[in-house]
Amino acid sequence: MPRELIKGNEAVVKAAILAGCQAYFGYPITPASEIAEAAAKYFPLVGRTFIQAESEIASIQMVYGAAGGGVRVMTASSGPGISLKQEGISYCAGAELPCVIADIMRGGPGLGNIAPEQSDYHQVVKGGGHGNYRCIVLAPNSAQEMCDLTIKAFDLADQYRTPVYVVTDGYIGQMMEQVNFPTAVQHPKRHDWGVHGDDATRKNLINSIYLDPDELEEHNRKLQKKYAEIERKEVLVDEYRTRDAELLVIGYGIISRILRTTVDLAREQGIKVGLLRPVTLWPFPAKRIQKLCERVQAIQVVELSNGQMVEDVRLAVEGRKPVKFYGRMGGSVPSAQELLGVIRKL
Amino acid sequence: MYEKYLEKSASFYPEYPRKSGNQSVTHYCPGCGHGIAHKYIAEALDDLKLTERTVLISPVGCSVFAYYYFDVGNLQAAHGRAPAVATGIKRINPHSIVISYQGDGDLAAIGGDEIIHAANRGERLTVFFVNNAIYGMTGGQMAPTTLVGQQTTTSPRGRNIHNEGYPIRMCELISALEAPVYVERVSLHSPGARAKARKAIRKALENQVQGKGFSFVEILAQCPTGWKVSAPDSLKWIEEKMLPYYPVQVFRDKSAEAEGWAPPDVAYSDADVLQLIELPLEDEAAPAARPKVPEQYRNPRIKIAGFGGQGVLLLGVAMAQLGMMEGYNVSWLPSYGPEMRGGTAHCHVNISDTPIGSPLVSASTVCVAFNKPSLEKFEKEMARGGLLIYNTSMIDIQPTRKDVEWLPIPASEIASQMGNIRFANMVVLGAFIQKTGLINMETAIKGLPAFIKAKKLIAENVKALENGAAFVRGELKI
Numbered sequence: 001m002p003r004e005l006i007k008g009n010e011a012v013v014k015a016a017i018l019a020g021c022q023a024y025f026g027y028p029i030t031p032a033s034e035i036a037e038a039a040a041k042y043f044p045l046v047g048r049t050f051i052q053a054e055s056e057i058a059s060i061q062m063v064y065g066a067a068g069g070g071v072r073v074m075t076a077s078s079g080p081g082i083s084l085k086q087e088g089i090s091y092c093a094g095a096e097l098p099c100v101i102a103d104i105m106r107g108g109p110g111l112g113n114i115a116p117e118q119s120d121y122h123q124v125v126k127g128g129g130h131g132n133y134r135c136i137v138l139a140p141n142s143a144q145e146m147c148d149l150t151i152k153a154f155d156l157a158d159q160y161r162t163p164v165y166v167v168t169d170g171y172i173g174q175m176m177e178q179v180n181f182p183t184a185v186q187h188p189k190r191h192d193w194g195v196h197g198d199d200a201t202r203k204n205l206i207n208s209i210y211l212d213p214d215e216l217e218e219h220n221r222k223l224q225k226k227y228a229e230i231e232r233k234e235v236l237v238d239e240y241r242t243r244d245a246e247l248l249v250i251g252y253g254i255i256s257r258i259l260r261t262t263v264d265l266a267r268e269q270g271i272k273v274g275l276l277r278p279v280t281l282w283p284f285p286a287k288r289i290q291k292l293c294e295r296v297q298a299i300q301v302v303e304l305s306n307g308q309m310v311e312d313v314r315l316a317v318e319g320r321k322p323v324k325f326y327g328r329m330g331g332s333v334p335s336a337q338e339l340l341g342v343i344r345k346l
Numbered sequence: 347m348y349e350k351y352l353e354k355s356a357s358f359y360p361e362y363p364r365k366s367g368n369q370s371v372t373h374y375c376p377g378c379g380h381g382i383a384h385k386y387i388a389e390a391l392d393d394l395k396l397t398e399r400t401v402l403i404s405p406v407g408c409s410v411f412a413y414y415y416f417d418v419g420n421l422q423a424a425h426g427r428a429p430a431v432a433t434g435i436k437r438i439n440p441h442s443i444v445i446s447y448q449g450d451g452d453l454a455a456i457g458g459d460e461i462i463h464a465a466n467r468g469e470r471l472t473v474f475f476v477n478n479a480i481y482g483m484t485g486g487q488m489a490p491t492t493l494v495g496q497q498t499t500t501s502p503r504g505r506n507i508h509n510e511g512y513p514i515r516m517c518e519l520i521s522a523l524e525a526p527v528y529v530e531r532v533s534l535h536s537p538g539a540r541a542k543a544r545k546a547i548r549k550a551l552e553n554q555v556q557g558k559g560f561s562f563v564e565i566l567a568q569c570p571t572g573w574k575v576s577a578p579d580s581l582k583w584i585e586e587k588m589l590p591y592y593p594v595q596v597f598r599d600k601s602a603e604a605e606g607w608a609p610p611d612v613a614y615s616d617a618d619v620l621q622l623i624e625l626p627l628e629d630e631a632a633p634a635a636r637p638k639v640p641e642q643y644r645n646p647r648i649k650i651a652g653f654g655g656q657g658v659l660l661l662g663v664a665m666a667q668l669g670m671m672e673g674y675n676v677s678w679l680p681s682y683g684p685e686m687r688g689g690t691a692h693c694h695v696n697i698s699d700t701p702i703g704s705p706l707v708s709a710s711t712v713c714v715a716f717n718k719p720s721l722e723k724f725e726k727e728m729a730r731g732g733l734l735i736y737n738t739s740m741i742d743i744q745p746t747r748k749d750v751e752w753l754p755i756p757a758s759e760i761a762s763q764m765g766n767i768r769f770a771n772m773v774v775l776g777a778f779i780q781k782t783g784l785i786n787m788e789t790a791i792k793g794l795p796a797f798i799k800a801k802k803l804i805a806e807n808v809k810a811l812e813n814g815a816a817f818v819r820g821e822l823k824i
Contacts, residue, residue, distance in 0.1 A: 002620065002625035002626050003626070003670070004624075004625065004626075005663070005666055005667045005670050005676065005678070005796070014623050014625065017619065017623050018619070018623075022438055023434070023437060023438055025434065042622070042623045042624075045622040045623070046614050046618070046619050046622050046623065047610075047611075047612050047614055049437045049438060051433070051437065051467075053430070053463075054459055054460070054462075054463035055459055057427070057430075057459075057460075058427070058430040058433075058459065058460050058463065059430075061423070061424065061427040061430035061431050061434065061460070062430050062431070062433050062434035062437075063434060064421075064423070064424075064427075064430075064431055064434060065403075065421060065423075065430065065431035065432060065433060065434020065435040065436075066434035066435060066437065066438045067434075068421040068431070068434070068435055069434070069435045069438045069439050071438050073434070073438075087424060087427075088424065088427070091423075091424050095422070171679060171705070171706075174679065174680055175677055175678065175679045175705055176663060176666060176677070176678040176679075177666075177676065177677050177678075177702075177705075178670045178675070178676060181625050183616075183620070184616075185616040185619045185620065187614070187619075195401050195419035195420065195421060195435065195439075196419070196439060196442070197399045197400070197401050197419060197435075197439040197441060197442020197443070197444075198398060198399055198419075198442075199398040199399075201419055202397075202398060202417065202418055202419050203417075203419075204419055204420070205364060205413055205419075205420045205421075205422070206420065206421040206422065207413065207420075207421075207422040208422065209410065209422055211366070212366055215366070254705075257702075257703055257704050257705060258703065258704040258706065259703075260703035260704070261703030261704040262703075262704075263703075264703065333706060335704070335706060335708040336703070336704045336706075336708070337708060337709075
């Protein structure tokens with residue numbers, strides 16, 4: 001198995017190539033630029049397309065165009081760029097075009113800064129753009145998962161014909177860790193529903209406009225049915241020492257890594273705490289949290305934000321147990337010791 | 347007994363199955379210019395035998411429903427984004443004929459960026475730009491091409507140059523770029539003008555067939571509804587109002603000399619792909635038995651700090667790389683934020699027997715300080731009993747912590763004596779290896795090319811490692 005010490009951002013690109021991604025369209029932004037740079041380096045070497053677009057808006061529309069051709073395609077950005085891409089993501093969702101969007105979150109709002117935050121949760125999990133749609137959101141917390149979940153993102157995007165996010169923070173994107181890459185190489189293929197520029201697909205139409213209200217409602221109902229199926233089948237969750245936990249901490253991305261250390265520190269002090277990490281932010285592991293509510297006395301949510309995911313935790317818990325929130329913003333990342341102090345107050 | 351001479355182009359659907367409502371008529375208003383433009387395009391596709399491999403990008407505006415009529419592959423695009431969508435699909439289907447058909451609000455206002463950059467990249471596309479000086483679909487608002495003084499629902503007192511500026515001339519703008527091959531403005535106001543329009547449309551398509559690059563045809567078209575004139579008067583309106591401002595002419599024609607190009611079609615094997623993206627095909631040999639590591643040096647949490655340019659980040663990568671080669675779990679996290687653009691740099695490295703939770707190092711068990719500010723800053727946060735390695739060449743003070751182990755080393759001087767101060771980080775690496783025994787020296791020498799990319803520097807870096815180790819053994823005096 002090919003093994004490499006590699007940044008999470010670069011692992012995304014090699015994984016995308018191994019997944020048969022045909023084209024990358026992007027725009028530079030810190031802390032996601034290594035993705036565009038690695039794509040610029042490697043995509044053309046293996047006969048794939050790389051274009052640095054004139055804007056985030058254009059890059060996602062190029063994704064729309066290539067996805068309409070029925071191939072695997074991706075882009076990447078960070079908060080401010082994702083805001084700009086929301087138009088195109090809504091169109092991809094509406095036209096049921098599969099694509100993968102990596103979001104390496106930074107500080108906001110506005111220009112904010114380039115330090116890690118998790119403040120894009122609302123805009124990626126709750127829709128972000130206009131209309132009744134959802135995107136699958138995968139949240140890796142290691143370089144290995146940046147590889148594995150990127151490949152999974154392409155599979156899910158194809159299976160459900162929907163945009164899929166790979167969302168993480170600047171730390172997981174910039175950090176180097178060992179990644180074991182798969183040896184299986186998928187070569188680019190084309191879906192039959194795509195417009196290939198040939199006679200066989202001449203009747204195909206990629207479209208999100210339904211002028212007639214009944215038709216548009218029917219289209220929306222079809223989308224909702226698909227989202228319901230995703231919610232049933234595609235929840236991914238990771239747990240650490242929850243078996244006998246009396247307290248539950250919940251976090252994703254870099255926070256879940258820090259919380260893992262915090263859990264060990266707390267256990268050394270006799271505090272029975274376990275960690276739940278949503279791997280899919282949507283669909284959200286609400287059922288699993290409800291199940292753990294039967295046993296744990298309290299829940300602590302930690303995010304690098306003002307408290308965005310905690311809303312979904314509270315919706316899942318429905319008041320059964322107290323849900324506390326601890327957040328840092330602006331790029332300050334708490335240490336494991338700092339979070340131990342938070343847990344001790346529970 | 348009839349013989350049929352005139353029939354609908356085969357590139358149109360005979361009826362319009364993609365349309366709801368009456369499928370035998372178009373949705374365009376009587377007298378609209380779109381019908382003529384559509385017809386010329388469809389007939390050109392027939393004659394050039396392109397129908398099967400054509401992809402039409404339908405825009406936003408009156409021609410949003412162009413896909414109702416053309417029996418070709420079709421992508422409907424967001425307002426203004428047709429050239430970007432066209433770029434996306436053309437790049438993955440180079441053999442196809444991709445047409446971006448846009449109106450004036452779409453192309454020249456909200457999509458101004460996309461059209462300029464598609465043109466500037468020289469995308470092998472054909473763009474038909476229908477300019478009728480008004481937003482027709484949304485009910486007659488001002489377009490970027492609306493004429494000075496022209497009344498619209500959003501310029502009710504007429505377009506005022508002090509408030510709205512001047513009408514934009516897209517052909518002139520695009521022909522200022524280097525890449526476009528063919529740029530022409532035509533009009534639909536008279537039979538003679540229409541003949542030229544028909545010809546231009548063909549040429550713009552033929553250019554794409556031959557892979558010649560970006561072709562742009564602006565079509566001055568009538569909108570009797572938006573202009574609130576009769577259909578016959580709308581033709582006069584073009585002639586009298588539009589032609590003086592929008593001259594009908596060829597702005598650029600490099601069709602004859604431009605060379606056709608298509609991306610090479612190469613097949614890559616699995617092994618090709620793995621090699622080209624620099625993933626090793628073979629499993630590396632199992633690591634040699636590790637030396638026995640004293641308890642206090644196991645599972646180190648390492649903080650390395652110094653000035654930018656002292657090789658701080660690279661030393662961290664090296665430790666992580668070698669740790670990985672020895673079979674440990676490893677992580678490397680660079681200092682993050684404005685300091686990485688100059689001033690001090692630091693990084694966090696973990697080398698561990700067990701999976702790594704937090705990659706952030708707060709209570710370091712190994713601290714490497716290359717300069718005085720780093721020693722002062724990071725000494726304080728070390729764990730008790732940790733190992734403090736500091737570069738005495740750049741630090742003229744003593745550490746203050748008595749509860750950590752000191753390893754002073756004149757790393758910069760050792761490196762300078764070798765002829766290059768930049769080897770200081772590898773001197774420190776050698777010292778770290780010798781001191782902790784975490785990594786075999788053979789592994790380090792074997793692993794060096796993974797992080798020292800310049801082949802000619804490998805031998806000297808090996809020497810720096812050995813010098814660092816020799817210093818710790820007391821065999822190298824400075």
